[in-house]
Structure formats: C-alpha cells, structure tokens
Amino acid sequence: MGSMNGRVALVTGASRGIGQYIAERFAAEGAAVALVARTVGAGTSALPGSLDEVVARIRAKGGRVEAIPADLTVPDDVETVVERAEAALGPLDTLVNNAGVNFYGPALDIRPRRYALMFQMMVHAPFRLCQLAVPGMVERERGWILNITSKQARHPMGPPYPDWASDGCTPYGMCKAALDRLTTGLAAELEGTGVGVNSLGTAGLVMTPGVAVVSPHTPDNAPVEDSDAMAEAALELCGAAPGAVTGRIAYSMELLGRPFPDGPWALSATF
Numbered sequence: 163m164g165s166m167n168g169r170v171a172l173v174t175g176a177s178r179g180i181g182q183y184i185a186e187r188f189a190a191e192g193a194a195v196a197l198v199a200r201t202v203g204a205g206t207s208a209l210p211g212s213l214d215e216v217v218a219r220i221r222a223k224g225g226r227v228e229a230i231p232a233d234l235t236v237p238d239d240v241e242t243v244v245e246r247a248e249a250a251l252g253p254l255d256t257l258v259n260n261a262g263v264n265f266y267g268p269a270l271d272i273r274p275r276r277y278a279l280m281f282q283m284m285v286h287a288p289f290r291l292c293q294l295a296v297p298g299m300v301e302r303e304r305g306w307i308l309n310i311t312s313k314q315a316r317h318p319m320g321p322p323y324p325d326w327a328s329d330g331c332t333p334y335g336m337c338k339a340a341l342d343r344l345t346t347g348l349a350a351e352l353e354g355t356g357v358g359v360n361s362l363g364t365a366g367l368v369m370t371p372g373v374a375v376v377s378p379h380t381p382d383n384a385p386v387e388d389s390d391a392m393a394e395a396a397l398e399l400c401g402a403a404p405g406a407v408t409g410r411i412a413y414s415m416e417l418l419g420r421p422f423p424d425g426p427w428a429l430s431a432t433f
Contacts, residue, residue, distance in 0.1 A: 165401045167192030170254050172247045172295070174198040174234060174287070175261030178211025179370030180310060180392050184258055185216060187393035188400070189225035193256065196247035198230045209371040226251070234261050234287040235279050244294040253302065256400055257295045259288035259341070260310040266330035266378060277333055284337040289344060296357060304404035305357035307348070308396055311411060312363045315339040329378060338363075342411050349409035358408035360399045364392060365415035365422060385422060387415050394418055
C-alpha cells in the first residue's frame with residue numbers, strides 16, 4: 163500500500179527523463195499511470211527511451227500502467243489524451259504537465275515554427291489538458307495538477323545581467339513563465355474545490371537524454387541535483403491531502419530541504 167494507492171495519474175513526456183522518473187515513482191507508490199509521449203518503440207527516436215520500455219519497467223515491478231501515444235504539438239492529439247487515459251485506467255485525479263522542448267539560441271533568431279512548437283507543447287497543451295481533466299476532478303472533489311517549470315521563468319535582474327540571462331533560453335523561459343501564471347491563477351480559481359495546482363522545477367541540472375544532446379549546460383559548468391529529487395518532490399506535492407497544497411512554485415532540492423553543493427553557479431542556477 164503506497165501513498166498513491168488507488169490514484170490514477172497522467173504524465174506527459176513520460177518516455178524518458180523527468181517524466182519517466184515521476185511516472186515510475188508514482189507507480190511505485192501504487193498509482194495507475196497513463197504515459198503520454200510520441201516515442202512508442204525502442205530505437206524509433208534519436209534519443210534513448212520509449213513508452214514501451216517504461217511500461218515494461220513498471221509492469222515488471224507489479225505496477226498498473228498504460229501507454230497513450232500522442233504528439234502534443236498536434237492539437238487534435240491533445241484532445242484525445244484525457245479520454246483515452248480514462249478509458250484505459252479510470253477517472254484521472256492527477257495530471258503532470260511535463261512534456262517540453264527547448265531550442266537554444268538568441269531570442270530574435272528563433273525560427274517561427276520552433277517558437278510556435280515550444281508554445282504549443284509547453285503552454286497550449288497543458289492549458290487544454292487542464293480544461294479537459296479538471297472538471298471531473300472538481301466533481302469528485304479531489305485532484306492534483308503539477309506543472310513542470312524552470313527557473314528560466316524568473317526575470318534576470320540587471321544591468322549588469324548574470325551569465326544565465328543570455329544563455330539562449332528566453333523563449334523557453336517565456337513558456338515556463340506562462341505555465342507558472344496558469345498554476346497560480348488556476349489555483350486561485352479552484353480554491354476550496356479539493357483540487358491543488360502547483361509548479362515544480364529542478365533546482366540544478368538533470369542530465370536527461372534531451373539535455374545531454376542539446377543543452378550548453380553540463381556537469382562541468384552547472385550544479386547537478388540528486389537523481390531522485392524531481393520524482394520525490396513531485397510525490398511530496400501530489401501526495402498531499404486534496405487541495406491542501408496549492409499555488410506553489412517550488413524547486414526540487416529546496417522543497418525537499420536537501421543541501422545543495424557550493425560553487426560559482428550556486429546562486430544563479432536556472433534549470
């Protein structure tokens with residue numbers, strides 16, 4: 163009997179990285195988990211990780227899980243996700259909006275298609291999934307929404323500006339700032355319904371497959387957080403009583419009360 167026994171969670175971007183870690187942790191605590199991602203089979207993406215592999219790991223440990231293949235950059239796919247997950251596992255009470263992408267570079271140089279793709283995946287899709295999932299949660303008087311954010315959402319203070327302010331993440335930070343505003347606004351609107359809405363970001367670098375390929379940040383120039391921190395912090399926020407914790411914009415290591423290594427980047431990590 164885990165702390166999420168009887169719960170049904172949907173996690174986007176769950177074929178690898180942070181989404182995978184959260185999904186596997188929730189399953190270990192007894193939740194039935196719907197995994198949403200584009201990569202279904204192993205070896206079908208340039209990046210390691212797939213829905214099939216995560217499903218196999220969870221089932222090998224006795225967990226209940228279903229793959230919900232979908233491309234969240236396609237609005238028609240977004241429309242089907244909640245309905246398909248509930249048909250497979252039952253009514254959702256937990257939604258983790260984790261799927262994300264970043265195209266690093268100067269803000270004014272980003273291609274319109276890439277800009278639109280980032281906003282579709284990290285702003286429009288989470289917003290629509292909330293519209294689809296939350297009414298049922300309100301009706302049942304219990305629900306947990308967790309939006310995965312980033313310290314890149316914060317405003318750099320200057321001049322002079324810190325190095326991280328020009329590391330190529332302005333459009334990404336714009337998306338995460340919008341997601342944080344969704345968190346606080348929706349938390350206010352849903353106060354008293356039993357549905358909590360929170361944002362969670364990394365306190366330091368998590369070397370996911372995507373980060374390893376495209377990010378300018380490495381363990382040599384950025385602090386690396388504990389490998390289990392995001393999953394444990396997500397469990398803490400989503401394991402609270404219905405509606406008890408809401409409207410928070412939290413970061414993993416700080417939320418868990420874990421010490422963070424000192425270094426020249428300690429006060430300016432933005433991951």
